[in-house]
Amino acid sequence: MITLRGLTKRYGDTVAVDELTLDIGEGRVTGFLGPNGAGKSTTMRMILGLDRPTAGRALIDGKPYASMRPLREVGALLDAKALHPGRSARSHLIAQARSNGIPVRRVDEVLETVGLAKVARRRAGAFSLGMYQRLGVAGALLGDPKVLILDEPVNGLDPEGVRWVRELVRAQAAQGRTVFLSSHLMSEMQLTADRLVVIGKGRLLADSPMAELLAASASASVRVRTADPDGLRSLADHLRAYDGVSVEVVASVEGASPAESSGGGRQDEIVVRGRTAAEVGDLAHRLGVRLHQLHSVSASLEQAYMELTEHSVEYATRTAEV
Numbered sequence: 001m002i003t004l005r006g007l008t009k010r011y012g013d014t015v016a017v018d019e020l021t022l023d024i025g026e027g028r029v030t031g032f033l034g035p036n037g038a039g040k041s042t043t044m045r046m047i048l049g050l051d052r053p054t055a056g057r058a059l060i061d062g063k064p065y066a067s068m069r070p071l072r073e074v075g076a077l078l079d080a081k082a083l084h085p086g087r088s089a090r091s092h093l094i095a096q097a098r099s100n101g102i103p104v105r106r107v108d109e110v111l112e113t114v115g116l117a118k119v120a121r122r123r124a125g126a127f128s129l130g131m132y133q134r135l136g137v138a139g140a141l142l143g144d145p146k147v148l149i150l151d152e153p154v155n156g157l158d159p160e161g162v163r164w165v166r167e168l169v170r171a172q173a174a175q176g177r178t179v180f181l182s183s184h185l186m187s188e189m190q191l192t193a194d195r196l197v198v199i200g201k202g203r204l205l206a207d208s209p210m211a212e213l214l215a216a217s218a219s220a221s222v223r224v225r226t227a228d229p230d231g232l233r234s235l236a237d238h239l240r241a242y243d244g245v246s247v248e249v250v251a252s253v254e255g256a257s258p259a260e261s262s263g264g265g266r267q268d269e270i271v272v273r274g275r276t277a278a279e280v281g282d283l284a285h286r287l288g289v290r291l292h293q294l295h296s297v298s299a300s301l302e303q304a305y306m307e308l309t310e311h312s313v314e315y316a317t318r319t320a321e322v
C-alpha cells in the first residue's frame with residue numbers, strides 16, 4: 001500500500017504537485033495518467049525519497065521509503081538509462097544485488113524473465129531503448145519486492161514487449177503486490193490497469209476503478225431502437241426527467257433484419273447518456289415499450305482522459321488549419 005497525504009512540491013512559485021491525497025492499494029495495477037508537466041514523475045520521486053516534499057507525506061506500508069530496504073521491499077524504474085554504459089547488463093545487476101544483500105543467482109533469473117539472458121554480457125551502451133527498458137524492469141524485480149513503481153515502462157518497446165509488460169505487471173498484482181505505473185499509451189493502459197489515478201497541473205482529477213471512469217465519460221452512451229415511435233417518445237421523456245441524463249433523437253433508420261421490425265422496416269432510435277443499459281431497459285419494461293435493440297457504447301480511455309484533462313494541459317498545441 002502506498003499512502004499519499006497532502007503531498008505537495010513547489011519549486012519557487014511553481015507548484016508541481018498540489019496537495020495530493022490518495023491510497024494505492026495492493027493486489028491491483030493502478031495506472032497513473034496526466035499530461036506532460038502534470039507532476040507524475042515528481043510524485044514518484046517523492047514516494048521514493050528522491051525529492052523532498054514541500055508539505056505532506058508519502059508512505060509505503062506506513063513507512064517512508066528512506067527507512068526501508070531498497071529493492072527488497074520496493075522495486076522502481078524511473079529512468080531506464082540511469083546506468084554506466086560500459087557495464088554489461090549482468091554486471092550492472094550484480095552490483096545492485098551485492099549492494100542490497102540479494103543472492104547473485106537472482107540476477108540470472110530476472111535476466112531470463114525480461115528476455116535479456118542472451119545479451120547479458122553485452123555492454124549496456126550498445127542497447128536499444130527497448131533493451132534498456134527491459135534491463136530497468138529486471139532491476140525493479142531483482143529483490144522480489146512487494147511494491148513496484150514503474151514510470152513509462154513500455155516506452156520504446158515493440159508490440160511483443162508491450163504485451164509482455166502488461167502480462168508481467170498483472171501477474172505481479174495477482175500475487176498481491178502493489179503495482180503503480182505511468183504511461184502515455186492510453187489503449188495499453190486500458191488493457192492493463194484495474195484502477196486509474198489522473199492528475200493535471202499537480203492536482204488530483206480522478207481516482208477510480210477503470211470501469212467507473214469509462215462509464216462516467218460523456219462519450220459513453222446507450223443506444224435504443226424500436227419500431228414503436230410513441231413508446232420511444234414516452235421513454236425519452238421519462239429519461240429526461242432524471243438529473244444528469246441527456247437524450248438525443250436519431251433519425252429513423254432501416255431495420256437490419258425483418259426480425260428487428262414489426263412493420264415497414266423503419267425504426268426510431270435514441271442515444272442516452274447518464275444511464276446504464278440495464279437502467280434504460282428496466283424503465284422501458286415498466287413503461288411497456290418493446291425494444292428491438294438496446295446496447296451500451298463504451299467510451300475509450302483516451303476519450304475519458306481527454307475530457308478530464310481538457311483544462312489541465314500545460315503545453316497545449318493548436319490544430320493546424322488546412
